[in-house]
Amino acid sequence: MTGVSLRSLLFAALALVAATLFVIDYSQPRQRILPVSVGLAVTAVGTTFLLLRSWNMRIARLRRLAESLPGGALRDRPAGEKTLDLLERSLAGVAIEVHKLLDQMNFESARRDAILSGMTEGVLAVDHELRVTFCNPAFLKAIGFRGTKFEGLSLLELARDPELLDLLREVLSAGEPRQLHFKLLAANARTFDVHATPLATASGPGAIAILHDTTDLERLEQIRKDFVANVSHELRTPLAGIIGYADTLLDGALGDAENNLKFIEVIRTNAMRLASLASDLLVLSELESGADGEQELISIPEVVDAVFATVESEARLREVCLIRDEIDSVYVRGSRLRLEQALLNVVANAVKFNRPGGEVRVSAGQNQDQQVVIAVADTGVGIASQDLARIFERFYRVDKARSRQVGGTGLGLSIVKHVMERMHGAVNVESQLGKGSTFALLLPGAPAPDGNLTS
Ligand SMILES: Nc1ncnc2c1ncn2[C@@H]1O[C@H](COP(=O)(O)OP(=O)(O)OP(=O)(O)O)[C@@H](O)[C@H]1O
Ligand SMILES: [Mg+2]
Structure with a gap:
């Protein structure tokens, strides 16, 4: 209620009192109680007036408070609009703003939780x-x-x-x-x-x-340091041989017809070792950089033939019998060069870590899971169970002296493992010390050129 209408109400009440007092017949006893009643009425009206005024002031204060809150400020305020209506409009604006702020807070808190959880x-x-x-x-x-x-x-x-x-x-x-x-x-x-x-x-x-x-970073850093130390060590031995024998030749052995060819042969062997080390390191770095090589359909019997042709002379030299067991006409997809290299490493090991009169059997076929399995079984020295888990690590050799003597740096099987991983396959090994080992290369089979998975 506005101040003007309150005042009008008060004046109307006072006018009523005055009129009443004026028209009373004071000789009539019943009419004499009328002033008392009128007085009470006036008091009631006055009290109501005061109460309404204080209520009005409070509403105005509330409205000012509402207008000071976010969203509560009113842009238009038509003349004559009631305070309560203004307050209501202000509060409606505040409610909208509060909802917006709550939504924003919920969004921010969800975002913060997502960031911290992630x-x-x-x-x-x-x-x-x-x-x-x-x-x-x-x-x-x-x-x-x-x-x-x-x-x-x-x-x-x-x-x-x-x-x-x-x-x-x-x-x-x-x-x-x-x-x-x-x-x-x-x-x-x-x-x-x-x-x-x-x-x-x-x-x-x-x-x-x-x-x-930082645990994984530190482990990688340690692997890198070990790798550099191993490479330096593997470089040093053949280099020392090359330099030593070259010096001997220069110091006069060149004229020693009995030994000079032997010395040159040692230099050549060491140089070949360096070349093989460099090529293995290059292959490893290519594999680790994620390069997949040329992708093609590979016939497994052809790969086995190529590997046999390469190791035959070495096997003959070591008196190891190479046996071509059952080789099914199966296919895989990937880099032929890499697969040949991986199988060559495994077959060369089977020959190297064998004994005169021993044998190496190679078979190939498909298992129940449609995987192509190339198995290389030897009757060689075997591998102790504690070494089995480590032979795929770079530079790991069970018997360092023997490996060096037969010409190995310990990179062959780590290349095999990488090649298999890049071709979505795996390499497994079973071995019995003193009896022999069987390495199995597993690869996803690919359809033969005629469309069949096996032919
Ligand atoms: N068929 C096997 N029989 C017995 N031991 C083996 C056989 N294959 C691998 N090993 C052991 O595993 C080690 C690691 O093999 P890997 O092929 O990586 O190295 P390497 O043959 O010594 O050297 P590289 O292959 O680099 O010339 C070998 O040194 C050897 O001790
Ligand atoms: Mg090897």
Whole structure:
């Protein structure tokens, strides 16, 4: 109700009182109680007036408050529009804005959760008492936490790591960022780079730490270092032979008709070893760079023939019998050159790590899973079970002296493994020490040129 209409109501009430007082016949006793009634009525009207005025003032204050809220400001305010209507319009605007803000907040919170959950880095936030206020799934996974409730737990209870605790304590007391590289025992001794920084929260000071798992990087770095050390070592031995014998020849042995050819032969053997090492390294680097080579339909019997032709003379020299068992006419798809190289490495090993009078049998066919299987079985020295898992590692040789004597650097089987992986296949080995080994190359079969899977 507006101030003007309230005033009109009051004047009307006063006018009524005056009129009543004027028309009363004071000689009539019954009419004498009339002034009392009128007085009461006037008091009631006055009280109502005061109440309505205070109510009006409150509504105006509410309207001003509503207009100061986001979305509550009114652009048009037609003359004569009631305060309550204005308030209602303001509140409607505020309601729309509040819904918008809530939607935005929900979106932001979902986005933040998605980012933190998707991060590979662990995120941990603690309060000033080192109690966990937040952490993401990567952190929980890193520390191997299997529970569901972590909020409010003390950091020592959760991560059980004094180094991490000390770091965050230091950040809280110094109020400055700190870094740490450490081994988290709770996470199977994986290593982490931690960046911790102070974090002011509504409930007081805290700290936040980002943990970056460096274990795999460090392992790769170690592999790289070992690789370089191995290559240098493998280069040094044949190079020393070449330089030594070349010096001997230059120092006069060139005229020694009995030995000079022998010395040149040693130089040639060492140079061949270097060439083979360089070519194996090149193949490995090509395979690791993801190059697949030319893709073609490969006939397995043709590959076996090519490999036999290459190792025949070596087998004869070592008195090892090469046996071409049942070879089905099966096909695979991929790089023929690489497959030949892989099979050659396996067959050459079977010949190399054999004994005079021993044999090497090669068979090929298809198994129930439509995979092409090329099996190479030898009656050689065999491989101890503890070495079986490692023979596919680069430069791994069971008997280094024997390998060097028969001319091996330990790269052959790692090339085989890579070739099989690139061709979506696998290599398996079974062996009995002293009795022999069987290597099986498994590859997805491809239809023969006439359209059949086997022919
Ligand atoms: N058929 C086999 N019988 C016994 N031991 C084997 C056989 N094949 C491989 N090995 C063992 O596995 C090791 C690794 O084989 P790999 O072919 O990688 O290296 P290498 O033959 O020594 O050298 P490279 O092949 O580079 O000339 C060999 O040194 C040998 O000890
Ligand atoms: Mg080999």
